[in-house]
Amino acid sequence: MKTRIMILALALLVSLVAFNACSSKKPTLYIFNWSDYIDPSLISEFEEAYNCRIKYSTFDSNENMLTKVKSSTQSFDIIFPSGDHVSILKELDLLEELDLTKLENYDNLDPQLLQKARSFDPENKYSIPYAWGLTGLMYNRQFVPDEIVASGGWNILGDSFFEGKNKITMLDDAREVIGAALIYSGYSVNDTSSSALEAAHNVLKVWDRNITQFDSDSYKNELQDGTTWLAQAYNGDAMQQMAENPDLKFILPKEGAAMWMDNMVILKNSQQKELAYKFLDFLLDADNAKRNSEYTMYPTPNRAAMEMMGADFIENKIINPDEAYLEKCDMIEYLGDAVRSIDQIYEAIKMN
Ligand code: SPD
Numbered sequence: 001m002k003t004r005i006m007i008l009a010l011a012l013l014v015s016l017v018a019f020n021a022c023s024s025k026k027p028t029l030y031i032f033n034w035s036d037y038i039d040p041s042l043i044s045e046f047e048e049a050y051n052c053r054i055k056y057s058t059f060d061s062n063e064n065m066l067t068k069v070k071s072s073t074q075s076f077d078i079i080f081p082s083g084d085h086v087s088i089l090k091e092l093d094l095l096e097e098l099d100l101t102k103l104e105n106y107d108n109l110d111p112q113l114l115q116k117a118r119s120f121d122p123e124n125k126y127s128i129p130y131a132w133g134l135t136g137l138m139y140n141r142q143f144v145p146d147e148i149v150a151s152g153g154w155n156i157l158g159d160s161f162f163e164g165k166n167k168i169t170m171l172d173d174a175r176e177v178i179g180a181a182l183i184y185s186g187y188s189v190n191d192t193s194s195s196a197l198e199a200a201h202n203v204l205k206v207w208d209r210n211i212t213q214f215d216s217d218s219y220k221n222e223l224q225d226g227t228t229w230l231a232q233a234y235n236g237d238a239m240q241q242m243a244e245n246p247d248l249k250f251i252l253p254k255e256g257a258a259m260w261m262d263n264m265v266i267l268k269n270s271q272q273k274e275l276a277y278k279f280l281d282f283l284l285d286a287d288n289a290k291r292n293s294e295y296t297m298y299p300t301p302n303r304a305a306m307e308m309m310g311a312d313f314i315e316n317k318i319i320n321p322d323e324a325y326l327e328k329c330d331m332i333e334y335l336g337d338a339v340r341s342i343d344q345i346y347e348a349i350k351m352n
Pocket of ligand 1: 037082234
């Protein structure tokens with residue numbers, strides 16, 4: 001009996017060792033992306049197709065992403081920064097110069113959007129556009145009466161209806177928060193002149209009386225259950241929530257909105273560059289990009305995918321606003337050191 005138990009234990013040990021050895025042989029790709037920003041089935045399909053593992057983690061702001069990427073304890077192969085942060089990562093010498101010959105599906109990208117991306121990556125050398133979008137306001141009409149949002153402008157954030165209620169949130173993102181106030185004051189999101197920033201600061205002091213927190217993720221659930229009534233929100237994230245709850249509505253403010261483009265980059269210190277290229281190419285495949293875009297509800301810079309998209313997606317004015325509206329939307333650009341004055345105002349408002 002004793003011998004039998006020992007044989008069984010030994011067999012178990014051998015199979016455990018064999019299993020570990022087998023699974024640790026699989027190469028692992030470390031990916032760091034915004035939350036709710038990929039169709040999870042694409043991840044498992046890639047793992048299966050390339051016999052690898054993906055360790056997928058998420059962030060909710062460029063600032064948090066940058067802190068983690070700079071810390072020596074975290075290492076990632078692929079990350080998804082917004083355009084201005086592509087420039088910042090490049091300045092820090094953290095980005096791999098891409099070998100486009102490894103990306104068979106690169107030509108699926110829309111040349112016009114690649115041109116736009118040159119504002120932060122002048123020769124499209126370090127980044128691949130992944131998705132773009134606009135930032136507006138989402139609210140729950142169970143709690144916010146129609147007349148309060150009737151103006152359709154950013155001033156809704158300062159409406160006295162919300163006074164003392166602690167029901168409004170803004171994104172935890174200096175460029176977005178100050179950007180909204182700049183747009184409302186008639187300036188570009190990229191204007192750092194003292195007159196523009198003074199105007200934006202004054203507007204924010206008024207809005208801040210109604211703002212309960214600066215957070216880029218929790219508003220999604222909180223708008224559903226009434227913890228939050230109105231939130232500054234990304235259009236695709238808003239679409240995802242609205243699909244679940246007809247009481248949620250989204251406004252692209254009449255004055256205009258901040259536009260941004262998020263991108264895929266490979267980090268210079270990646271240990272799995274070949275696999276990283278394979279992953280980028282997998283997402284650049286037209287069918288995969290279409291599926292991903294339908295899942296995330298953000299428009300893709302993949303022209304081949306957009307051409308296959310159904311009318312519901314293409315004609316949706318929240319996802320795909322018309323040219324007249326887009327003319328009122330400047331893309332958030334890299335500002336170099338001038339961004340410090342924006343950060344200072346943001347910190348002052350948050351401390352209040
Ligand atoms: N859940 C995905 C959100 C993507 C937001 N993009 C970043 C915009 C930064 N201004």
